[in-house]
Amino acid sequence: MNTDNTKSQMRKGMLEYCIMLLLHRQSCYANDIIQRLREAEMIVMEGTLYPLLSRLKNDGLLGYEWRESTQGPPRKYYTLTADGEEALRQLDASWEEISRTVNFLKQ
Amino acid sequence: MKKNISINLFGTLYNIDEDAYNLLENYLQSMQRYFGRQEGGEEVADDIEHRVAELLWQRREAGMTAINIETVKEIIDTIGNAEQIAGEDKQESGSKEQGQYERSDGQYSRSQGQETSFKEEFNQFANDAGKLARDAYDKGYNHVKTHRYYRCANDKILGGICSGLAVYTNTGDPLVWRLGAIALTLLGIGLPLPIIYIVMWLVVPAALTPEDRLRQQGKQITPENLTQQVKEDSQQMIMPARETHRGCLIAIIVVLAIIFVVPFIAVLSTFFKMWMNMIF
Known part of the structure; x- marks a missing residue:
């Protein structure tokens, strides 16, 4: 069985959640997001x-x-809106559910 | 030694090799065209341009004085692989293939039935022939649906009609088409060919952009394919071209000249001969 497709589907679903998670703590621009995802060993194509x-x-x-930058071109800093915070809470809950299910089945 | 130009990206000047500049310009333009068609897509293209500027800045901080083509390729590789979109496409075509396989499998097991009477055999034969024709039709239909015919602006002797046909039909070498066309014309069978050629030259658009070249080959316009095509173009030194119809006009004049002037001269010379005969 070729698991590549399943893996990429999983990543696709996760990516949105991960980005919202890291924007929850601080506002970031694209390079920060890419760096943070890399640190978290989340494989993602920049495009x-x-x-x-x-x-x-x-x-x-x-x-x-x-925001203007002295280190290159102007940067677009993203922040989570109130709606975004609400959506993140829902995603948090759904992630809890998923991980509970997976952990349960793995035992 | 390479010619170097300087570009201004969001207020910062960079020195960049000419070939590297062409590649970068092509890449950014094709991203703009691709995402520009989608809602809010200009913004995505703009984000990508900012990202390019940032990656260039980082490299300059690290001590790079002039941007060469390898650097631009690196940057395109970092940004350009829109795996997501290409991945979805791949999945769809995969499932389609499987369906086809199953269907042909069913037919195979049917033909395995023991002791087929003549009638059954004939039906089978008719079925197979029908299937063959249908397959050929499907294949042709698919080809027409996915491929677009363009003239090859980058590989041409006159208008790029023949090389365009070679790409469109995926038959590789335009030389065969060229020799064929010339041979048919000279043999007299294809006397209208020059006229047809000129009409096609006027009517058929030339493949000028990387998107055109993708459609010509029947490839889908995804960021991934575009990036690939832009890179190939830069390798083959294909520049974004503008279309001029000057060559076509000259060809029309030449053909008109042949059609009208040659008989005219022939008539003149006969008259001249008659006149000479009358005098002497």
């Missing part, structure tokens, strides 16, 4: 990130502001 961020923003879960 997939931008459409995702843009979608979350259009759904009203994320907001952003431009």
